[in-house]
Amino acid sequence: MAVQTKKFEMGIHTISYEYDDAKTWTKQDEALEKKHIELAEREKTIRDMMYKSISEYSQIDKEIQAVRTFLMLVKDLSKDARDEADFYVESMMQMEDYGKELMAEKVQTAVKAFEKYHKKLLALEPGITKLSAFINNYVEMDEDMTEWDKHSKVKSKHYKNWRDNSIDICSFDREMDRFLAFVSVTKDSNSSIYRMLDGYVLDYNKLMLETEVQYGIWEEFAKRVELLNKMVKVKVPAMNPDDLNLN
Secondary structure: OOEEEEEEEEOOEEEEEEEEOOOOOOHHHHHHHHHHHHHHHHHHHHHHHHHHHHHHHHHHHHHHHHHHHHHHHHHHHHHHHHHHHHHHHHHHHOOOOOOOHHHHHHHHHHHHHHHHHHHHHHHHHHHHHHHHHHHHHHHHHHHOOHHHHHHHHHHHHHHHOOOOOOEOHHHHHHHHHHHHHHHHHHHHHHHHHHHHHHHHHHHHHHHHHHHHHHHHHHHHHHHHHHHHHHOOOOOOOOOOHHHOOOO
């Protein structure tokens, strides 16, 4: 019996197991080796894909925060315009001579800010769409156990005929223990990255809800401004009672 060791470098995991070169290398040996390498390559591909995504999508988070900061500015300008409209209405109720030019100016400033904000918001969409597709793809790959099931069947068939095969099953069991440990660490890392990326999408969805609220407030205010613009303020002239002929 001449025991030899086979090794295959798979990134941070090295496949390693023993075989007896005095025995014929069977089809079952070939199938087990091939399927094990394929499974290791699959897990490595997912790991590399997730690590790459950190640099590829981390900018999206910064972009979302920048747009949210601009939304806060829009929110303040919107409130300024609404407050000015309140002051204008109050002046009309008091029959004070107060023009609506300042209100119109603040409304226009807010409108321009909304328009600029909307462009910034739309600019986020392509990146978020791409990120969402990436996350869905990862989830599908992570939950797909097809290759693991195939690997298990090939290994089970090989183990049942261990006497005739060249690969030493005890050695391969040790390889499986090392491989499963590698997969466990990798899956934990992948899950952490997934939660981070999914957090970006959740933050974007929250931003959309905040935007919807501000758009709704402004739409209602716009109706009010339209009504104010149609109103005509008539100032009652001041009169001296002595000028009145009451006789």
